[in-house]
Amino acid sequence: MNPKKIGLLFGMERAFPQALVKRINELGSNNLGGGKVVAENLLIDVIRLDQPLPYDLILDRISQDIPVYRTLLKYAALRGTEVINNPYWWTAEDKFSANAIGIAAGVAIPKTVLLPHNSHPPGTKPESFSNLKFPLSWDKIFSYLGFPIFLKPALGGGWKNVYKVNNSEEFFEKYNLTGDLTMIAQEAIDFESYYRCYVIGRERVHIMRYDPKKPYLQNYVPDEPAASPELKARMERDARAICHALGHDFNTVEFAVRKGVPVAIDFTNPAPDADVNSVGKANFEWVVQNAAEFLMDRVQHPRPFSMSGNWPTLFPMLSARPQTIASPATEQVRPAAPQPPKTEISISAAASASPAPETSKKKGRK
Numbered sequence: 001m002n003p004k005k006i007g008l009l010f011g012m013e014r015a016f017p018q019a020l021v022k023r024i025n026e027l028g029s030n031n032l033g034g035g036k037v038v039a040e041n042l043l044i045d046v047i048r049l050d051q052p053l054p055y056d057l058i059l060d061r062i063s064q065d066i067p068v069y070r071t072l073l074k075y076a077a078l079r080g081t082e083v084i085n086n087p088y089w090w091t092a093e094d095k096f097s098a099n100a101i102g103i104a105a106g107v108a109i110p111k112t113v114l115l116p117h118n119s120h121p122p123g124t125k126p127e128s129f130s131n132l133k134f135p136l137s138w139d140k141i142f143s144y145l146g147f148p149i150f151l152k153p154a155l156g157g158g159w160k161n162v163y164k165v166n167n168s169e170e171f172f173e174k175y176n177l178t179g180d181l182t183m184i185a186q187e188a189i190d191f192e193s194y195y196r197c198y199v200i201g202r203e204r205v206h207i208m209r210y211d212p213k214k215p216y217l218q219n220y221v222p223d224e225p226a227a228s229p230e231l232k233a234r235m236e237r238d239a240r241a242i243c244h245a246l247g248h249d250f251n252t253v254e255f256a257v258r259k260g261v262p263v264a265i266d267f268t269n270p271a272p273d274a275d276v277n278s279v280g281k282a283n284f285e286w287v288v289q290n291a292a293e294f295l296m297d298r299v300q301h302p303r304p305f306s307m308s309g310n311w312p313t314l315f316p317m318l319s320a321r322p323q324t325i326a327s328p329a330t331e332q333v334r335p336a337a338p339q340p341p342k343t344e345i346s347i348s349a350a351a352s353a354s355p356a357p358e359t360s361k362k363k364g365r366k
């Protein structure tokens, strides 16, 4: 029997893909878990519509930055290659909906509001926004969220265009820099501790103490006191619930802990940082070993394709509707979906697109 083949797709990173390929090939030659498995860096040449890719599984670390890779991976998935993370759901996901999914999964989420584009998207003009109240009820947003507020893109990562603002003047100053990005505004969680959890295969959780206020490369703080057993258990439960709901097999989930409650801040990270220089040696080793074991297990025990995780089953209003298409996602339903906690955490949507009101600074507005 031919060995199962795993391909790695990556950009500038080197240490993680190299270590992962090496580890899989070492473990694979020992016949871990059954049939032989090999791994290699993906080499892309001519992609024809009539030929599948010669891989049983591809780990995607870079298609968020290289759109042609996303198209390639969707095609690979159609032709039977298991792609991690699911390129269809990754394309569809945004932080606002993901936050709604987080709440449905029983996780504490900051109060969040969807904002209209600050500038008109190309090809639109004021008349295009027929359905948008103008001016928007900004006071309602500010009194609901309270200052400070975090402004961040609904689609994004790497702290790009993320701003913390303390009052309405600062809010509009930063909002006016955001052009036609889709932005969300979120209450700032005043946390006593902060954690970043690696989650592989939706079940393997590795909790890392993280200090977002330290400079880059010093964020992971291994010497800090570990979380209490209760907090650890809650973060593990929440991190798993989020990854089952979203259907990400490779993800990090960040929690800001406020008064003992882990509040999920960022959990749409399907290509999370695995650089040994930033995560540190011990975390790096965990990721390499667990990624290798998980990918090898998965390539030998492929799962039925599904478009997303189990989130459609978490929304009673969706389950109540007549179903015309059987959803493979139901196979992943956890026994009892917990109810959202009765905290002040909630979510609300504002209108979907309108310019900001005129402010003294009109930069970035049309």
Ligand SMILES: Nc1ncnc2c1ncn2[C@@H]1O[C@H](COP(=O)(O)OP(=O)(O)O)[C@@H](O)[C@H]1O
Binding pocket: 110, 150, 152, 156, 157, 158, 159, 160, 162, 186, 187, 188, 189, 190, 212, 213, 254, 256, 265, 266
């Ligand atoms: N609601 C919030 N409360 C407290 N801190 C936040 C909040 N939102 C974002 N942050 C801080 O900003 C950082 C970047 O925001 P994040 O949502 O992770 O964006 P990105 O996806 O670009 O990494 C987080 O790591 C966290 O330190």
Ligand SMILES: [Mg+2]
Binding pocket: 157, 158, 159, 254, 266
């Ligand atoms: Mg983040």
